[in-house]
Structure formats: C-alpha cells, structure tokens
Amino acid sequence: MKLNQSVFDDLWNGEKSVCFFVHLGRCFWVVDEKYNFCLDAEKDYRAYLEGGDITQEQYDLACKEFRGGILRMTADNFPQYLQSSNEKILSSFELENFIGVDGDIFKKVEAYYLTGEVLSMADFKHANVISSRFPKFYINFDRKIYMHLDYGRAHEDLAYSDWISECADFSFLIPDNERYWVKAGNDYWKLRFL
Structure with a gap:
C-alpha cells in the first residue's frame, strides 16, 4: 500500500x-472503507430491499458489485x-x-x-x-x-x-x-x- x-x-x-x-x-x-469489514452485507441489503429503500434491481446490482462480488465474506x-x-x-x-x-x-x-x-x-x-x-x-x-x-x-x-x-x-x-x-x-x- x-x-x-x-x-x-x-x-x-x-x-x-x-x-x-x-x-x-x-x-x-x-x-x-469500513463498510468492507462487515462479514454479511447481504443482511443489510436485504433489509433495505424489504424496507423499500432500494429496488430489486438496485439490490441485484449491489449484490454483484459490493466488495468485488463478495457479499458474504x-x-x-x-x-x-x-x-x-x-x-x-x-x-x-x-x-x-x-x-x-x-x-x-x-x-x-x-x-x-x-x-x-x-x-x-x-x-x-x-x-x-x-x-x-x-x-x-x-x-x-x-x-x-x-x-x-x-x-x-x-x-x-x-x-x-x-x-x-x-x-x-x-x-x-x-x-x-x-x-x-x-x-x-x-x-x-x-x-x-x-
């Protein structure tokens, strides 16, 4: 680094x-970035989706792109x-x-x-x-x-x-x-x- x-x-x-x-x-x-030190980001994104804060399309994109595709470390x-x-x-x-x-x-x-x-x-x-x-x-x-x-x-x-x-x-x-x-x-x- x-x-x-x-x-x-x-x-x-x-x-x-x-x-x-x-x-x-x-x-x-x-x-x-400190958000990359979470283990299971899927929990957060699923809560955003279920709460109506993001669309299904945004959820799918986040799942593919978060931490280089590693949603659950x-x-x-x-x-x-x-x-x-x-x-x-x-x-x-x-x-x-x-x-x-x-x-x-x-x-x-x-x-x-x-x-x-x-x-x-x-x-x-x-x-x-x-x-x-x-x-x-x-x-x-x-x-x-x-x-x-x-x-x-x-x-x-x-x-x-x-x-x-x-x-x-x-x-x-x-x-x-x-x-x-x-x-x-x-x-x-x-x-x-x-």
Whole structure:
C-alpha cells in the first residue's frame, strides 16, 4: 500500500479504517472503507430491499458489485478479497512508521490519566489523530471472532450466528509482535480512550 496524506485523512475522517485479519494462522493488516469489514452485507441489503429503500434491481446490482462480488465474506473467499485489495494491505515496513513516535504526547496523556492534568485542544487532537491509525476491526476466520471499536455502529449484527461478535477492545487478541502502536516501551493504544 502506498501511504500518503490522503490515506491518513481518510482514517482521520472515518472514511477508512484498519482491520487485523487472521486467516489460516497468518496475520494481515488491511486499510479499507469500513463498510468492507462487515462479514454479511447481504443482511443489510436485504433489509433495505424489504424496507423499500432500494429496488430489486438496485439490490441485484449491489449484490454483484459490493466488495468485488463478495457479499458474504468467509474464510473460503477471504483470499479473493485480499487479491482484489492488494493495494490496501499494509506491510511490516509501513507499520513501523504508521503512527510515528511522539513521546511528548504520550507523557501528556499519561499525566492526564494519572492526575487529570488537562490536555490542550491541540494535544487532544494530536492524540486522536494518532489513535485514528489504530485498528478498529478484528476478524479472525480461524476462531470465528469478529470485534470492532466503531462505537455507535452495530457491525456485530452482520457477523454470522456461529461467530463470537461484539463491540469491545480486542487489543489483547493481537500478538505482541504485531502491535505497531507500542514504541520504545510506550503503549500508545491508551490514546484511543481519551
């Protein structure tokens, strides 16, 4: 993937998100539009059709075109999704510099949590810009776990009935060697909870 300011702007604006995938024991970091991280988009489109929000023709077209024809993402068709999203996969090299290192903002956030020392508006925004580059979605095909941190949205409703699915912190599920937000011993994940 080619990281540039446009990608970072899309992450900041919420147009795109980062997802951590597990498939056949391998880990993948993907930046994509967040609606592409739902498992069963057919549920949404069927509800739109039944509610009269879209026509049958619009439904049929959406089923063919959504996510390159992958309306229901499964372990079997996940490689097809990856293949069509090659430019959205983050490499380990890109992850090294994805959030940068800012020990000053980290210290200020720790002071806020410890003492309640107020952050300036600029520091608050800077911390949130950094946290916008953290994953909001976790999809593990091997264990059938779907989790997200896109509060106010019920993405878990589009998971399959035999999956564990919820809106909750999933950072503990990500292996230590994949946690690009830990820099120089500082765990920047805590910026997410401001």
